[in-house]
Amino acid sequence: MITTITIFFPLVGLILMLLLKSADERTVRYSALGVAAVPLLLVTYIYFRYGGDLDASSLTQGFDWVSSLGIGYRVGLDGLGFGMFFLSALLTLIAVVASWDVRENLRQYYTILFVAELGMLGVFAAQDLILFYIFFEVTLIPMYLLVGIWGDENRRPAAIKFFIFTFFGSTVMLAGFLALGILSGPNFSIETLIGSGPLSRTAQLAVAVPILFGLLIKVPAVPLHSWLLDVYVSSPTSTNVMLSGILPKLGTYGLIKIALPLLPQGVEPFLPIIAAFGVVNIIYGAFVAFMQTDLKALVAYSSIGTLGFILLGIASGNVLGINGAVMQQVTHGLYSALLFIIVGIIAARTGTRRISELGGLAARMPWAGGLLALGALAAMGVPGLAVFVSEFMSIMGGFVAFPVQGTLAAVGILLGAMYLLHMLRRVIFGPIERPAVAETTDAGPVEMAAIVPLALLLLVLGIFPSLLINIQQPAVELVAAVIGGS
Amino acid sequence: MPPQAQQFLDQLNATLPLEAYLIVGALMFGIGVWGALVRRNAVVVFMCIELMINAVNLTLVAFADYLPNAGGAGVGYAVLVIAVAAAEVAVGLAIALAVYRSRKTVNVDEINLMKG
Amino acid sequence: MVVAFIFLASMTLLCAMGVVLSRNVVHSALFMSGSFLGVAGFFVMLNSPALAAFQVLIYVGAVTVVILFGIMFTQRPQVRRFGSILQRQRWSGFFVAIGVGAFLAYMMGLQNWDYTEPGNGPREVSGLGEILLGVNGAPPIFSLLFEVISILLLVAVIAAIVVSRRKTGEGIDRPGSDREEVSR
């Protein structure tokens, strides 16, 4: 029950925003903040109350929707989704705080943001294929509108491209889901489909192809990634937080939650290919990021690289790798949100995002610059920060399963370090080249409020990774057993 | 009377096979299709469609007379078809009139306000 | 029989050709009624004299007259050139029609119709009446269809009246538009 309440609480925000017709900007901002805080509090409560036992009956809920086809409203939390469930709630709150660059139509902005939050929370709690797909798609239109209305001058083609790509992917995926459900029952409950007993190997293969294709578009794996860059670069900062923090994880989470455990034999032949996609993502992302002149584009491509580690961890099929992948989803969400927000701050203060025009920020913006450095170090996978743990586990898992791909991924880390250090040298240190930069001030308290929690979490999870890993361990072991046992 | 002539007269009196009617119906239908495709004048196109419907009716009545177990019910259906065709003509000419009033022509290729 | 058949068939088909090929619309209408008469003759041969009577009354009589009225209301002075009565796709239309007619006729001939024999039609008017009421072994659905047809005719009359009727000062005839259209 508490899960359902958490998922649908954003509706309260939606209604509130519709009611606050004549309220001033301040009221709107604060009420949105208040509403966004509630799911986060609820998730935190769940963590401390049920942390060791997510299967508790008070967290799950299920009733039949279309009984003749075994479609039902089934929600519940498990270790695979909990981290992202938490992150969705957290990043929504951060996005509300970080929405200082949104000046027009603030109410509509928050309304749409809450719809997106509902979809994201739902995806990570859904225990039914159809319900999963519905929540998956519910995030789509809000994101389209967020980019299309509040983005920069290039927003409209970016928004529609984003929509068409991901809609194509998800429709193909839906066809796979429906085939999977109808051929094995009909039954659409994820829990009872694990291992997918009744399906033959051929049927599993036939169903796995559309599902994998759809999910890889969403991730995006490299040849299918062209929607991502435009939409990242043209979005407003707070949308970026959601776009990079949560949206690609819908794809990777789908791989871990559905493709692997439900179709072990069907996915198995594709695992090396997924690992190869991961490596391509890592190396391609690093090289292209190196060539970017735009700071935001650089961060976007670094995201593509990180998603490669997640793919590699998933493809490994062993406990270590999947553990790393599940955790990397969360850590990537933390540091990419951090980086995007700081880039937004820098762009707002200096009026440029071009790396060549920035420089010497450490002197003028010690806090923002320092945290940018922290984020970049996290992205490099420096020990002590959370990303190190997850990335290390992903690579080790990948190395065990696929030595070649694992080695190449380790090389990718070096490439990543190169472009990130290059960026830091130019932006933070370096000489001050523009008068605007010379007169800029440091991030204000509101902005700090948006980035400090992220930085803290990166540190805490880097020192105590078991906080997260203990929760996800049982579920990960289950997945690994299914995929390994086939 | 020479036997050939007798045989010829017998043949003339013999009952016709069903195909004969069906083929006449098919050809008449084909002519109707032809007219409906190539004529510009909407009223002539109506006439051609009436030809098509009559061809179908001929086929129907031929079946009614030849099919062993149908009990001639096809003739009853033919009456229904005639009534439907009459109703179509009534509405059709009314619409042709309305088009003529607004465009001063009933040539189908000149009725082209809408495109795409 | 065969003589009558050949006579009726050539009358029907030639008149049908006449409908398509006449330059004058009125001639088309007269050819059409000739074709309908031929079909009525077939109905007599097919043991359905009552239906033949319907055919003559409704088609040769009523429909032809209505169409002639329609022609009177909707025609401009006649065109002289043959080509101008046809649409642009005259040849493709011709071949499509030839193809359709030939294919249909071929399929009809392909079927084995040995089990059929003539003489099942309702020779008497009362037989047709019984069929239309759906009694005495005729499909009972007729009793419903007969009612539906009457509704259909009523609705068609309403539709025809409402579409063709116009009140003054309304609609598309703005002053001047007539002259403009005709001169063009």
Next chain:
Amino acid sequence: MITAQTFVGLIPELLVFVLSILVLMVGVFAPRATGLVAGLAATTPLVALVGTAVLLFTRFEGSFFGGGYVVDDFALYFKLLVALSAFFAVLAAARWSGETGDAPEYFTLILSVALGSMLLVSMRDLFGIFVAIELATIPSYALVAFDRSRRESPEGGMKYLLTGMVAASILLYGIVLIYGAAGSAQLADIANTFIGRLSPVALLGLVLLVSGFAFKISAAPFHFWTPDAYQGAPTSAAAFLSVAPKAAIFAVLLRIFLEGMPGAASTWAVVAAVLAIVTMFVGNLFALRQRNVRRMLAYSSVAHSGYILVAFAALRGAGAETAVQAVLIYSAAYLLMNLGAFLVIDLVGEEAKSYNGLFRTRPGVALSMAVFMAALVGIPPLSGFWGKAWIILAGAQSGSTAAYLAVGALVINSVLSVPYYFGIIRNMAFEEPVTGAGEPKGTGAVKFSVYALAIATALFFIVVGPLATLAGNSGLL
């Protein structure tokens, strides 16, 4: 024999007929009582709706007129849909038809189309089907040509009429040939003819029958009348014609295939798959080019006919029951979203530009239109998603390659359709409002219909379970 049962089975049709004549009479004898006429006309489908619902919930079933007319859950369900769409059409036309004059005739024509469609879904006799289709079609010619203030209207009517009459004669030829091959027009007798190898005339009859129906449901390549007819027609008529008769024709096509020719499934399923694929692509590709919303929706209705045809291609093996459910659910879903989308034209206008900035100027209408557009694309949990999902389910279950291909084409076409549906949403959300074109149009009744339909489209997921159950015992299988 005709008994009291027969009249009970015909209650919805009798109600519609008697009340529509009453509407006409009141209109003729009290020409000033426009309110009364409109009220009466709006009541008629509601009364029929209630009558049908009562029959449905008391599980009334029966076969009348020697098996030629059947009342089962399947037929009653579609009668319900027809009555519902007739209600919204009459409501939306209330003010408009009063202003242009001839309101009673307009309502009578709409109700006759409804009557024809309601009779149609119960017919089990091929000629009965023909007569019912004509009863639904002939008044619709007049409906399309009804609007005197626009030149497009009689022109659209003319094009619709010419193609419709050709289609009717082709359909009739097919019916006659099947009658000739089977010796009877009853579906039950016909089923025996379509077992094993088809005789040439039976095959020819099937081809002509399917072509005739393809005209009626505007499947490509027989779709070309659709955009002109819908563009010419008054909005309420276009909305109504694009849902009610179409749903009824799909229903009766399902009945013909399942009851009349189950033995020929391998033939018609492939034909349906080919028609479906061509229709989807043609509809969507032409819709992409439209700037006129009316015309865009007309082409979109072509595409949606293609989607439903995919269910016909999946009517094989284990997929048959799901496919029947898919047709039932899709028809209901499509009714809500398409009716609503057409009626929005009455509120805003038919030029794509007139939708610019609508979210700022008229948020309620804009939100409704966005819901309809998203539903037509198939975004969950709106109504269109469930229709598409069921079709894909049926395709996955059918086990036939043709159905798989058709489902693949359906997925591609869903994506193809995004730009034109979302073009409207983009105009509404991203563009600046056009100055001077902002004054609100439309009556309260239209607005009420649009809002009601939008809410129903959005909340369709609640009823999808019961609908599936209902479809499961529709009695057609």
